[in-house]
Amino acid sequence: MKILVAEDENISRMVLEASLKKRGHEVVGLENGLKAWEAFQREYFPMIISDWLMPEMDGPALFRKVRSVPRENYSYLVLLTSLEGKTNYLEAMNAGADDFITKPFDADELTARVQVAERILGLHRHVNQLEGLLPICCSCKKIRDGQDNWQRVENYIEIHSEARFTHGYCPQCCEKWMNSNSDPEK
């Protein structure tokens, strides 16, 4: 995975870069939020690990910028922090952070958090595929699959996702059914 690292402190950045490279990731390490923002505008990074306090642009400001760009692909944002406290945690979450790593980081913890990022990014890709344009019949609401077959929505979703349906009636249909004394689907 291609990871963008923004950290002004040389030693932490060197160790973080080496740790991620050792695990097979491609790393672009930059020394402040502004440079990271410029790099992000040039290309997509699935994961960004950023320090909180940095000159030019700090971590939360970088994350707010990244989140302000409408992109099809999601970027998983992790904030490095040695600060504690609920207020800071909430500020970072509001800026768009997905996760936190406390400095100095533990190698196993870093591996675990990158794995979580990969899992979440995988789910996002899957959701994107499901959310892509699907041809649907205006009348019966069947969906046309890749083989040109028209399928009921529930069949299509069951085939293309882990979701399963339990059948029932919504309150409106139920009321209609009670009034007409017939099956709401008919």
Next chain:
Amino acid sequence: MNENALCKKTLQSLKELGSETGPSFFSELLGVFQQTAVEHLAVLRLAIAGGETERLSREAHALKGASLTIGATGMAEICKQLENLAHAQSLEGAPEALACLDREFARAQSEIEQESMIA
């Protein structure tokens, strides 16, 4: 003080990290740390002399991060004290803490030299 200035366990894990990423990584890291620490110490001195608490806080915070990463826990602790003083807008005891930090850095440097000889 009978403890090492540098945590042996941290140094070992950094050495292992270097053995897989590049032969010069560990010595390069120690070199960058020494250079960085010298720069931070100089700015800390200026900040204390000039009574600039914001600058003191920023520099102490940065050196604390670098020290913790390399395993210089004693240095990190003194940096934390300086950071706390800066947050409290007080420089009382800051010159003494800085002198301690200088001594702790000298100890760390001599241990780095030993490490370099082993490496």
